[in-house]
Amino acid sequence: MFSKRPLCIAHRGASEVAAENSLKSFQLALEMGADGIELDVHPTKDKKLVVLHDALVDSVTGGSGFVSDYTLSEIKKLDIDAGEKIPTLDEVFRLVGDRGMIDVEIKEMDMAELVVREIEKHNMIHNVIVTSFYDGEIQRVKELNPNIKTGLLLWYIPDDLIIRAKKAKTNYILPNIEDFTEELYHKVKESGMDMIVWTVNKEEDMRKLIRLGVLGVITDKPEIFIRVRDLMMYI
Numbered sequence: 001m002f003s004k005r006p007l008c009i010a011h012r013g014a015s016e017v018a019a020e021n022s023l024k025s026f027q028l029a030l031e032m033g034a035d036g037i038e039l040d041v042h043p044t045k046d047k048k049l050v051v052l053h054d055a056l057v058d059s060v061t062g063g064s065g066f067v068s069d070y071t072l073s074e075i076k077k078l079d080i081d082a083g084e085k086i087p088t089l090d091e092v093f094r095l096v097g098d099r100g101m102i103d104v105e106i107k108e109m110d111m112a113e114l115v116v117r118e119i120e121k122h123n124m125i126h127n128v129i130v131t132s133f134y135d136g137e138i139q140r141v142k143e144l145n146p147n148i149k150t151g152l153l154l155w156y157i158p159d160d161l162i163i164r165a166k167k168a169k170t171n172y173i174l175p176n177i178e179d180f181t182e183e184l185y186h187k188v189k190e191s192g193m194d195m196i197v198w199t200v201n202k203e204e205d206m207r208k209l210i211r212l213g214v215l216g217v218i219t220d221k222p223e224i225f226i227r228v229r230d231l232m233m234y235i
Contacts, residue, residue: 005210005229005233006210006213006215006216006229007035007036007101007215007217008033008034008035008216008219008222008225008226008229009034009035009036009037009103009196009216009217009218009219009222010025010026010036010037010038010218010220010222011038011198011199011219012025012038012040012053013026013029013037013039014026014028014029014032015220018081019080019082019084020053021039021040021052021053021060021086022081022084022087023087023091023092023095024084026092026096027095030096030099033222033223033226034100034226035101035216036100036101036102036103036216037096037101037102038102038103038218039051039089039102039103039104039105040053040107041105041106041115042068043108044068044072044075045068045069045070045074048071048090049088049089049090049114049115050072050075050087050088050089051086051088051089052067055107055108060080060081060086061078061080062078063078089118090122093122097127100127101127101129102124102127102129103129103131103151104129104130104131105130105131105132106130106131106134106141109137110137111137115141116144116148119148125145125147125148128148128149129151129172130149131150131153132150132152132153133152133154135152136168138152139168146169149171149172150168150170150171150172151170151171151174151196152164152165152168152170152172152173152174153174153198154173154176154179156179157175157184161173162187162191165191165193166191170193171194172195172215173188173194173196174195174196174197174198174218175195176197176198176199177197177200180197180205180209182212185212194214194215195214196216197209197214197217198217198218199219199220200217200218200219201219201221201224203224206219206225206229207228207232210229210233211232
């Protein structure tokens with residue numbers, strides 16, 4: 001799945017040309033040439049995993065309230081864009097298959113088992129990275145299935161980062177581009193882990209990360225990253 005060139009991971013799909021976290025957005029991202037997609041999951045009232053950034057449905061639908069207040073059938077009655085429905089993780093796995101990798105971000109506590117079960121059900125272990133800001137969720141994923149790759153998301157760079165990461169047995173560190181430094185990158189690499197950086201939309205940042213050789217870049221602009229990367233790879 002992984003190559004030496006940095007992976008282009010489309011943030012919530014092709015979110016600048018289609019509704020974020022929609023099947024259309026994911027399909028368009030793959031058609032653009034993205035190596036994978038990033039998405040967010042929440043559990044419904046009946047414990048089905050749906051793909052939506054916020055815990056509330058208000059921001060992208062005409063509904064209101066928490067995802068967890070709705071059953072899956074009720075969620076499916078809400079429109080997110082021109083008839084597009086909130087997809088399930090099951091539907092995304094079926095759409096993407098082996099055409100690319102999927103970064104599944106766990107947005108809430110106590111979701112690891114639901115996510116692992118869905119990954120195993122679809123035999124997507126080698127196509128998926130499970131990421132979260134919650135160390136405990138990442139650690140739990142590894143306990144349930146050590147073969148699933150995981151990544152620790154960071155809002156800031158803690159002093160005990162490497163200790164935390166090793167305790168969670170994570171494979172990757174995912175800092176915000178605003179907090180990224182070459183020193184941090186080398187520290188992570190020396191510790192036996194790799195790095196994916198989010199959300200990278202400026203060409204100068206893209207070029208810097210490509211030169212360093214980070215594992216992947218999460219971006220709202222996959223078509224621009226692909227152009228920059230391909231140009232640099234063939235110079």
